[in-house]
Amino acid sequence: MCGIAGIIRRGDPGNIGSEMTSMLRSLKHRGPDSTGFAMYGVPEKNHYVMRFKVAEQEDLSKGFDIHQQIKDRRALVNSRLDEMGVEVKNEAEATEYAFRYTFRFDGDMRRTADYLEDIEGVEIMSLGKGLELIKDLGDADVVSDQYRLGNFSGSHAIGHTRMATESDVDIRSAHPYWAYPFNDVAVVHNGQLTNYWNWRRTLVHRGHRFMSNCDSELIAVYLADKMDRGYELEDAMHDSLEELDGVFTYVVATSDRLGMAKDYMAAKPMVLYESEDFVALASEEVAIRSIFPHEIDTFDPYEGEVRVWQS
Amino acid sequence: MAKLEKSFESGLHTEQLSGRTQQIFFSPEEGENYFYPYNGYEVDLNKKAEFDAKDMEIQEINLKIRDLMKEGHGHIVMQNPMAKHSLVVGILNRLRLDIEGSLGYFGCGLIDGPNIRISGRVGWSFAENMMAGTIVVEKNAGSTFGAAIRGGDLVCKGDVGSRTGIDMKGGTIIVGGRTGTLSGFMMQRGRMIVLGDAGPNLGDSMYDGTIYVGGKINTLGVDAVPGEMTDLEAAWIESKLGLYGLKAPNGAKNLQKIVAGKQLWNYDNLEPTEKKIVL
Numbered sequence: 315m316c317g318i319a320g321i322i323r324r325g326d327p328g329n330i331g332s333e334m335t336s337m338l339r340s341l342k343h344r345g346p347d348s349t350g351f352a353m354y355g356v357p358e359k360n361h362y363v364m365r366f367k368v369a370e371q372e373d374l375s376k377g378f379d380i381h382q383q384i385k386d387r388r389a390l391v392n393s394r395l396d397e398m399g400v401e402v403k404n405e406a407e408a409t410e411y412a413f414r415y416t417f418r419f420d421g422d423m424r425r426t427a428d429y430l431e432d433i434e435g436v437e438i439m440s441l442g443k444g445l446e447l448i449k450d451l452g453d454a455d456v457v458s459d460q461y462r463l464g465n466f467s468g469s470h471a472i473g474h475t476r477m478a479t480e481s482d483v484d485i486r487s488a489h490p491y492w493a494y495p496f497n498d499v500a501v502v503h504n505g506q507l508t509n510y511w512n513w514r515r516t517l518v519h520r521g522h523r524f525m526s527n528c529d530s531e532l533i534a535v536y537l538a539d540k541m542d543r544g545y546e547l548e549d550a551m552h553d554s555l556e557e558l559d560g561v562f563t564y565v566v567a568t569s570d571r572l573g574m575a576k577d578y579m580a581a582k583p584m585v586l587y588e589s590e591d592f593v594a595l596a597s598e599e600v601a602i603r604s605i606f607p608h609e610i611d612t613f614d615p616y617e618g619e620v621r622v623w624q625s
Numbered sequence: 626m627a628k629l630e631k632s633f634e635s636g637l638h639t640e641q642l643s644g645r646t647q648q649i650f651f652s653p654e655e656g657e658n659y660f661y662p663y664n665g666y667e668v669d670l671n672k673k674a675e676f677d678a679k680d681m682e683i684q685e686i687n688l689k690i691r692d693l694m695k696e697g698h699g700h701i702v703m704q705n706p707m708a709k710h711s712l713v714v715g716i717l718n719r720l721r722l723d724i725e726g727s728l729g730y731f732g733c734g735l736i737d738g739p740n741i742r743i744s745g746r747v748g749w750s751f752a753e754n755m756m757a758g759t760i761v762v763e764k765n766a767g768s769t770f771g772a773a774i775r776g777g778d779l780v781c782k783g784d785v786g787s788r789t790g791i792d793m794k795g796g797t798i799i800v801g802g803r804t805g806t807l808s809g810f811m812m813q814r815g816r817m818i819v820l821g822d823a824g825p826n827l828g829d830s831m832y833d834g835t836i837y838v839g840g841k842i843n844t845l846g847v848d849a850v851p852g853e854m855t856d857l858e859a860a861w862i863e864s865k866l867g868l869y870g871l872k873a874p875n876g877a878k879n880l881q882k883i884v885a886g887k888q889l890w891n892y893d894n895l896e897p898t899e900k901k902i903v904l
Contacts, residue, residue: 611764614786
């Protein structure tokens with residue numbers, strides 16, 4: 315079933331960490347397997363933020379000598395960053411296996427990302443100027459507490475509560491998906507794509523890589539590929555309604571925009587609230603109510619509808 | 626008696642209604658219209674109670690309504706439902722219920738008799754399988770609004786989502802604004818009045834019943850065809866809309882009427898593949 319949500323502040327940044335946690339908490343019944351956040355913080359000039367993991371959560375209980383392996387993998391990441399000329403400014407340990415680095419870099423980001431992911435167990439969750447992608451097993455409170463998101467300040471965010479249907483219960487299959495290696499593009503999705511493999515083959519032939527077998531990842535890569543070829547986000551989203559088959563509603567975020575699209579069957583829900591300074595959207599109104607306790611007007615987008623908002 | 630004939634003439638009595646109260650509430654004889662005879666709670670419509678649902682669980686809210694009816698309250702005001710799901714389900718009683726706020730999914734399902742007004746919006750699958758009574762939603766509604774209703778008046782003054790009145794088996798659905806794709810899908814009985822635009826595939830695979838549209842129809846569904854509006858049904862529509870303070874944009878007579886072509890399923894002896902060729 316899955317629950318998806320998005321918020322964008324059209325003025326000053328605010329505590330999007332607490333707001334998105336509250337929304338995803340309200341959507342827990344739509345999917346308790348994993349929870350994910352794509353948060354867009356306030357970018358620092360010339361700085362990148364990278365979130366990555368060096369193991370899956372379940373590896374901790376079954377991997378042989380896993381704790382030492384995690385240390386070794388992280389050391390290898392550091393050594394390769396150094397080798398590529400990356401100037402790391404800050405290293406933070408979100409969990410034993412997940413990390414947040416900020417750095418300066420002027421070189422080939424794609425090559426660097428590929429080099430890091432060549433290390434066994436290493437997956438870059440997100441890389442960009444503002445985007446920080448956090449996802450793990452458990453509900454919104456568990457993940458938010460674990461990664462200390464309660465005071466995360468930023469302009470916009472998307473989130474997801476997952477009910478696994480067509481792929482495993484692990485971090486790799488959790489949403490949101492970052493559109494590797496494109497900076498700051500993330501997607502959450504509720505639905506199923508029925509021409510997934512056709513499009514995956516097409517995109518792989520164009521040089522893209524997929525980290526999971528989850529159809530939601532394809533939407534992120536599809537949109538990023540279009541934008542890389544000069545499309546505006548909104549145009550790419552309109553095209554997705556024609557070219558992707560299945561029933562779906564998805565939410566996409568870029569460095570300064572938030573968008574939603576609903577397929578022509580309109581079988582996956584979405585409720586919107588829009589004011590001059592704030593937009594909130596979610597699979598269920600109860601999530602929007604969790605951050606707006608007073609009376610507000612909400613509405614459903616229609617079949618084939620695409621909307622994009624700027625921060 | 627003249628009223629009864631008029632009622633039959635306009636097709637209001639060709640339906641086999643199954644709600645426990647329908648034949649009583651909607652009898653043209655009117656004598657027992659306001660009497661609920663089947664093991665309902667004895668309530669006084671002038672006895673009013675009010676409660677705040679903000680910090681209450683779903684089950685707690687539904688039980689609270691029942692408890693108030695048991696105490697004889699015939700007028701209940703619920704504040705701050707906060708878009709919670711599955712509220713006001715299975716109310717089989719005379720009752721005036723005012724809801725100040727919005728409901729989530731599956732609100733007011735399986736009701737038989739109450740008169741409900743909601744000041745906010747309602748989520749997906751609202752009033753599913755409604756048997757009788759009236760519901761007025763002042764703002765918007767989600768998809769599958771009034772799925773499989775069998776009777777009563779279900780009114781949304783704003784816009785509604787897709788698949789409105791899917792599998793509808795009786796009663797009247799009124800939409801003040803726009804309705805989405807596949808509205809009236811597999812409709813079997815009843816009437817749907819949409820004062821705004823209708824999305825693609827309107828009335829797809831409908832068996833029977835009638836849809837009236839005031840705005841633009843995107844596309845008609847398979848086997849949905851235009852029908853001819855009569856003066857009598859225009860008068861009925863105007864009267865029905867008037868009950869809820871609504872008006873057809875260019876007069877009821879100018880609404881587009883959509884009915885079943887009855888060429889699709891079970892109306893002839895063609896094989897399914899042959900039907901597709903014919904249609």
